[in-house]
Amino acid sequence: MEQTYFRKGFGLKKELRPLIDAEYQSALVERIRSHGYTDTFGEITVRLAQEFGFCYGVDRAVDYAYETVHKFPDKKIYLVGEIIHNPHVNHRMTDMGIDFIYPDSQGRFDFSHVLSDDVVIIPAFGVTLDDFDALRAIGCILVDTTCGSVLHVWKRVESYARDGFTSIIHGKYSHEESRATASQAKKHEGGKYLVVRDMAEAELVCDYIAGRPGRLTRDEFIAHFAGKASPGFDPDVDLDRVGVANQTTMLASDSIAIGMKIHEAMMELYDLEQVKEHYRSFGTICSATQERQDAVAEMMKEPPDLMIVIGGYNSSNTNHLAHLCRQYTRTFHIQDATCIDVESGRIKHKPELSPDAEEVEAVEWLPDGPFVLGLTAGASTPNNKIGEALVRVLKIRGIDVD
Numbered sequence: 022m023e024q025t026y027f028r029k030g031f032g033l034k035k036e037l038r039p040l041i042d043a044e045y046q047s048a049l050v051e052r053i054r055s056h057g058y059t060d061t062f063g064e065i066t067v068r069l070a071q072e073f074g075f076c077y078g079v080d081r082a083v084d085y086a087y088e089t090v091h092k093f094p095d096k097k098i099y100l101v102g103e104i105i106h107n108p109h110v111n112h113r114m115t116d117m118g119i120d121f122i123y124p125d126s127q128g129r130f131d132f133s134h135v136l137s138d139d140v141v142i143i144p145a146f147g148v149t150l151d152d153f154d155a156l157r158a159i160g161c162i163l164v165d166t167t168c169g170s171v172l173h174v175w176k177r178v179e180s181y182a183r184d185g186f187t188s189i190i191h192g193k194y195s196h197e198e199s200r201a202t203a204s205q206a207k208k209h210e211g212g213k214y215l216v217v218r219d220m221a222e223a224e225l226v227c228d229y230i231a232g233r234p235g236r237l238t239r240d241e242f243i244a245h246f247a248g249k250a251s252p253g254f255d256p257d258v259d260l261d262r263v264g265v266a267n268q269t270t271m272l273a274s275d276s277i278a279i280g281m282k283i284h285e286a287m288m289e290l291y292d293l294e295q296v297k298e299h300y301r302s303f304g305t306i307c308s309a310t311q312e313r314q315d316a317v318a319e320m321m322k323e324p325p326d327l328m329i330v331i332g333g334y335n336s337s338n339t340n341h342l343a344h345l346c347r348q349y350t351r352t353f354h355i356q357d358a359t360c361i362d363v364e365s366g367r368i369k370h371k372p373e374l375s376p377d378a379e380e381v382e383a384v385e386w387l388p389d390g391p392f393v394l395g396l397t398a399g400a401s402t403p404n405n406k407i408g409e410a411l412v413r414v415l416k417i418r419g420i421d422v423d
């Protein structure tokens with residue numbers, strides 16, 4: 022029988038590596054890295070976080086996409102949503118002839134135009150069980166780039182469902198990965214999930230579990246979490262036994278704190294032995310996300326005068342890196358080098374707590390005289406985008422490294 026499901030590539034990685042490196046690497050970034058992650062350009066000292074940019078999951082997904090294009094030059098190739106949350110990498114996919122299938126406002130994909138002869142690439146975040154089944158039913162060739170760390174979380178959610186525990190997932194329900202993760206609960210009949218965005222929502226859950234005064238009523242709870250919980254979710258029944266998981270790119274400290282809060286709520290009802298029957302947890306932040314957050318925390322022990330964080334505005338892990346940096350120093354989250362205008366000296370950036378807006382800052386964003394500039398980038402940002410941004414900052418100061 023012809024193989025139609027691939028998740029280990031096509032053996033073209035070595036052949037395509039020079040092409041991929043040429044498109045995404047940066048000599049400038051390599052230079053700073055080889056100088057111990059610190060380098061000096063005129064009056065500017067540049068410090069690069071020791072872990073930044075493409076993670077192993079993104080590397081793999083991008084490799085597979087290139088391999089797919091070379092393996093099936095005559096076939097129609099689709100991508101389910103974005104390969105990763107970086108506009109430049111996604112544009113490259115379009116340039117290579119890949120068509121994107123975008124979800125509707127409810128996150129639903131329409132595969133009605135996909136034929137059995139076509140090829141469909143599943144992105145690093147994975148797809149929901151229903152979408153996966155729909156694609157298998159079409160019989161098209163599936164190239165599954167779902168990251169191993171995401172699969173690891175799925176297994177955890179599946180095991181919670183198998184054992185009768187509701188998965189409480191710390192994540193954004195609108196994010197592809199959280200939706201896909203939540204759907205894994207359906208692998209077992211009666212499997213339940215609830216997605217909590219942040220500590221404020223987790224507190225609502227904790228208050229309900231512990232029966233604290235002023236907690237939401239059952240109806241209020243159901244209304245508040247409508248669309249973020251499994252169908253028919255009943256807090257009176259489904260919060261009795263819970264297991265905690267998270268979207269892999271959330272802020273690790275937030276996920277841990279949320280898990281602890283829920284544990285505390287359970288401890289108001291049960292003793293240490295009994296609580297094991299009602300609460301489970303398992304760290305599911307991926308190591309790449311953790312390493313990037315740790316590298317920023319290390320850098321912030323001696324904060325630079327200014328920090329630039331580069332990555333897609335819809336990239337969860339990039340937003341979290343910027344959030345971390347803002348606690349310590351003036352930080353600008355930019356999508357790419359075009360946010361920095363050499364002529365006017367201005368920068369466009371995404372401010373904290375803004376879902377997708379940009380704002381313009383005056384030229385004064387760069388300190389006068391010598392200063393230390395910190396740089397990092399999200400797990401979906403290629404190194405050349407870091408290099409291009411740095412070149413523009415240096416140019417404003419009259420330093421040409423081209």
Ligand code: SF4
Nearest residue numbers: 076078168170269307
């Ligand atoms: S951020 Fe982590 S889970 Fe997501 S693709 Fe990268 S390695 Fe995988």
